[in-house]
Amino acid sequence: MTVGSYLDTFFGKPVHNYSYGDRVSRHDVVYRLCQEYEAEETQVQLLDEFLGQVTPATLQALVVGSWSEAYETGPQKLLDRLVERHQELPEFKALFVGDMTSEDCEISWIHQGDYEDLLQKFRTLEVLRLRGSENLELPAFEHHGLRELAIECGGLPTALVRNLQRSILPALRHLELWLGDDNYGFDGKLDDYAQLLEKIRPERLRYLGLRNAQISDELAIHIARQPWLSSLHTLDLSMGTIGDKGARALIDSPYIAGLKVLDLQHHYISDELVAALRKLPLQLRIDKAQEEDDGDRYVEVAE
Template sequence: MPSDSLTEFHGLPTFDFSGARGAQGLPPADSVAWRIWVESYDAEIPWDKEFDRFAEAVDLTRVRALVVGAWSDAYESGPDEVVEALTGARDRLTSLRALFLGDMTFEECEISWINQTQVAPLLRAFPALEEFGVRGGQELGFDPVDHASLRSLRIETGGLDGAVVRGIGASTLPALERLDLWLGVENYGGTTTVADLAPFLSGERFPALRHLALHNSELQDEIAVACASAPVVARLETLDLSMGTLGDAGAEALLAGQPLTHLRRLDLSHHYISEALQERITAELAGAGVEVDLDDDGAREDADGDEDFRYVAVAE
């Protein structure tokens, strides 16, 4: 779970509107990603009222990126007032191209405690949106959508419901270049199976996909085995299987599968791969010019060779 709020989004520095005092000294509306939040505990005003304050101070027609921080009682209530406020302002937010929902640190609300909501209405309300991110998987919904502009989709959870993954997989997203799914663990609501990932691995439904991250999973070996023969991998620039419980079984499958030397980057960080296999991966891929990340973040030492002690990078 991030210990700091986003400092950059959609290529723009974030600006903490809710921490600002008054409208004087605010940056130009199109020069930053605006972060709007209220206290997650004992908020004095609800999020939609803070957004009203923002709308009075900033020209909404020029806003390019919004970062939604904490809303009232996020540990037990979803962001329905956020969705209503944003969709209600769709006719003024005509330049909005990027939206992140739930930028909270663990001090504000642990990732697996964040209550979310059905997010498809946000995508439908903003057909020009190019980047969309969500943090928190509890009560998260993602009905299938048709969206011609979305280029980047990021879902961060400690446990991702398979229904959400299937909803994304059934969506029509012809421009999608980057997909980042934190799959998490069963104890925190992670019900995604490898079969649910088939629409992304087949290479058919998402023709523009170039960067694929299927990570933070306790099924990381099984996902690696599936990727070893997945048609989509041949056209990827980046494959990210980091943050999970990847071990020798998954690493051996990757080495024995289709060539990976065309990749610009292979991220296997936070892993449980033996030193011998790490040397093989480095020799075969890094030696061919692939940037390979094999930093284990201390996870291998923590597990001490026992699979029962493997853990994902972000759960609670």
């Protein structure tokens, strides 16, 4: 998944756009709420109109796409309205906020909101995917239903990582974090993520994605030494800056044989080690190597 296109499917169903004034015509899709730039309707009006055309008691999933002036304002009013109406949504299980492309708003410009109340009220929530980290508030929380959490951004603040370290998420099976670039908000170190992995019990994860990272080599070297690597289904280090050091650590890992899928797309690995990676007993997702720019490597998504 990149920010160059909109989501095709979510929570097992096709995604279908809904704009203010539209009519709901299908019930086998997940709707994406969309606003034009400087839209006349408010986020609350858009949400209320949509909920007035569906059966809230059976609504399971929702995607929030572009909202008016996303580079200046966040989706807080929409989130607050969802919280206000949470008793009408007893089956609500999946939410993606920020499904927009760079043409709508650059990922580093997307203003987000505060998800504390939403996570407290929606105990049935299983999937939460967020795009953008500007003004994102995700305090340490306890949630016994959440099995998939993803934060897509051009720069992940360490404060959010430390909040996740203190969170209690016994059902979590899919963790996906886009670390990003230090010019756009990333201020972490390997130790922050080593502590996160230690505290979230990674042996119960099926998918671990530490994507779009400037420290991909360091992450790969650390993960290659962990016995729980063998229990993962998918390790996703794509979109980052992994090179020969990280690749060699994975190749030599005594725990790599248990892994089913290794995603290293967008990488800086030599042809020799790519050939060695292809010999591993797993499904390798890899593409043509990126070229360094005067010794510098770049993540795929930053601004």
